[in-house]
Amino acid sequence: MKNKLKLLIIACFVCIYGHAQSGFVTVGSDVTTENGSVNFSVGQVFYNSYESESLSLTQGVQQPYTITSLPVKDVEISTIQLTAYPNPTADVLNLLIEGVEPDGLSYTISDINARIQMKGAIDANETQIDVARLLAGVYFVEVHKKNVVVRAFKVVKQ
Numbered sequence: 001m002k003n004k005l006k007l008l009i010i011a012c013f014v015c016i017y018g019h020a021q022s023g024f025v026t027v028g029s030d031v032t033t034e035n036g037s038v039n040f041s042v043g044q045v046f047y048n049s050y051e052s053e054s055l056s057l058t059q060g061v062q063q064p065y066t067i068t069s070l071p072v073k074d075v076e077i078s079t080i081q082l083t084a085y086p087n088p089t090a091d092v093l094n095l096l097i098e099g100v101e102p103d104g105l106s107y108t109i110s111d112i113n114a115r116i117q118m119k120g121a122i123d124a125n126e127t128q129i130d131v132a133r134l135l136a137g138v139y140f141v142e143v144h145k146k147n148v149v150v151r152a153f154k155v156v157k158q
Helices: 001-015
Strands: 025-032 038-040 048-051 056-059 081-085 092-096 105-111 114-121 126-130 137-145 147-157
Touching: 025 081, 038 092, 114 137
Parallel strands: none
Antiparallel strands: 025 038, 048 056, 081 092, 092 126, 105 114, 105 137, 137 147
């Protein structure tokens, strides 16, 4: 009994006064290529924020991947309004097109390794794409008009 009490007191002392880490990390890695290197950790308790005109970065917090549309000089293409829903999706992804007739529009769905998983023509203002056969994960949907990317979306398949 006396030994258990000593162990309990030592454990309490170590827990209260001992400090080995400032954060608990569940996973992390270092990646290096010829273009540069990056290291990351997931589950970091403490974080720092950095913001500038073109960048908002919070270290230690998962960053969203946002695809933005680049300005397009073609007036017909720039007036196209596209929406992809629901996101995340399980079976069907809807593409809603407004502002133009869908003539000449097509789509591709690629995985995170840029491998095309599906592609097809868009023939109506609201097109349903059956994504049930895709594995769960993150995919990128690109809508093209005459081989020019009009819009791109990140879609999560459940």
